[in-house]
Structures are given as C-alpha cells and as structure tokens.
Amino acid sequence: SQTIHQWPATLVQPVGSPLSLECTVEGTSNPNLYWYRQAAGRGLQLLFYSVGIGQISSEVPQNLSASRPQDRQFILSSKKLLLSDSGFYLCAWRAGLPFEQYFGPGTRLTVT
C-alpha cells in the first residue's frame, strides 16, 4: 500500500534562516507531487506541483522553491524565511487516474 511521509512534524525557525521540508512517497511510481500551504483557519493554497523528476511548476511567486531529486521525493526550500511563511505545509501525491490526492501528515512551521 502507498504511504506518504513528511518531516519534520513541527519546526520553529527565526526570520532569515533557511528551510528544508522533505516529503517521500512509498508504494507507487511516477506520482504527481504537490506542496500546499494552509494558513490558520483557511483553505489550501497550492504552492508547487511536479509531474516528474526535475519538473516543477510554481503556482505562487514567493521566496520558496521546490525540487524533485528522485521520483518519490519532493523538497520545499527557502534561503531566507519571512514571518509570512508561517503555516501548515502539506505534501500530497496523485497517481494519474483516479483524480483524488493523498495527503501527508503536514509540517507546522512557525517563523519567529
């Protein structure tokens, strides 16, 4: 069966520090991968998605970036965090059809 992992679960970082969040998927090949951010009490904002290794589509211009170095690994990064980067970050995957997405447990990021 398929499993998605995200780490760390929580993170407190000072403004201006770098960021690296990792997401890995097990039990499937060539998944579509997604990074979302959820502000408190809000819906999900799609940040990046990837349909294959090295292929990244950015939805929102910002100081975040994403990379997909391996088929089932998706990384969200920043060189210098802003206060506005605080939020709940969710990774998700989809294996073509059907269209539903499967979400990881999320990372709670607080920038201080």
Next chain:
Amino acid sequence: SQQGEEDPQALSIQEGENATMNCSYKTSINNLQWYRQNSGRGLVHLILIRSNEREKHSGRLRVTLDTSKKSSSLLITASRAADTASYFCATQNSGGSNYKLTFGKGTLLTVNP
C-alpha cells in the same frame, strides 16, 4: 485563487443529527471532490463526483452536484462525535491543468455528544 466556497463556515450539531455542507464554484469542472481534515492533520479524501453525475453515496455520505448552479452539497447522516472535522470541497477545472485541484476554505463541523 480559491474556486470553491463552502457554506456555512462553521456548523455545530448534536450527535445523531444530519449535517449538510454546501460548496459553490465559479468555472466549469471535470469533477468535484470532498475532503476531511481533523485538527492539525492532513486531508483525507472522502468522495469524488464527476461532472456528468448528479448524486453519489458512500456509507453515511451523500454528495449532490448541480452543474447548472455550479454547486455541490455534502450530507452526513446520523452524525457522530468522530465526524468533528473541517470539510473541504475541491474542484478539478475543465480546460485547465489536469494535475491541479482548487480547494475552498472549508466548513468546520462540530458534532456534540
């Protein structure tokens, strides 16, 4: 940008009652999906309804879709305390990327024991 808008934003009911949540969207869609999110957790897929379907059932869940009104509803029958969560609709828009979903802001459902 947000496509779906859930209504109400918050709903509080007693255990055993039915809960109805609505979702409106703006553009043509291929399908509409409902997800549940327990506090501080990831989202869990509940049900998908295609644009050519009008109603779908899964256990205690019933989803309807009215493409002429660009709206959908999620009915949870005989609610339980464990149904307490936020519920989101998400649309896969036709004519756009086949890979993306657009989520609404969600309805927070509280089921009181």
